Amino acid sequence: MQAEQRPEEEPGNLGGFLMRVIVDETLCEANGFCESLAPDVFEIGKADVVHVADGEVPEHLEIDVRAAVDQCPKAALRLVD
Numbered sequence: 115m116q117a118e119q120r121p122e123e124e125p126g127n128l129g130g131f132l133m134r135v136i137v138d139e140t141l142c143e144a145n146g147f148c149e150s151l152a153p154d155v156f157e158i159g160k161a162d163v164v165h166v167a168d169g170e171v172p173e174h175l176e177i178d179v180r181a182a183v184d185q186c187p188k189a190a191l192r193l194v195d
Contacts (some may be wrong), residue, residue, distance in 0.1 A: 125135050134193070135191055136191070137191055141189065143190075151178050180193070
């Protein structure tokens with residue numbers, strides 16, 4: 115019998131909540147701070163708007179993603195759970 119994984123052990127989970135990032139495309143100016151801090155999660159697209167990787171933020175990238183959200187000069191990024 116396989117042990118059940120507790121919520122706090124799941125990837126992208128901080129304090130029992132899964133972390134996701136959303137972009138407000140009306141605010142994003144594609145400055146690239148987010149992409150430089152977490153290139154596995156953020157990518158500047160052809161329309162000069164950042165694209166976010168699908169799914170929850172992997173646990174090992176949470177600190178980088180939080181830094182990217184905090185340092186976005188237009189406050190275009192938001193964490194949701």
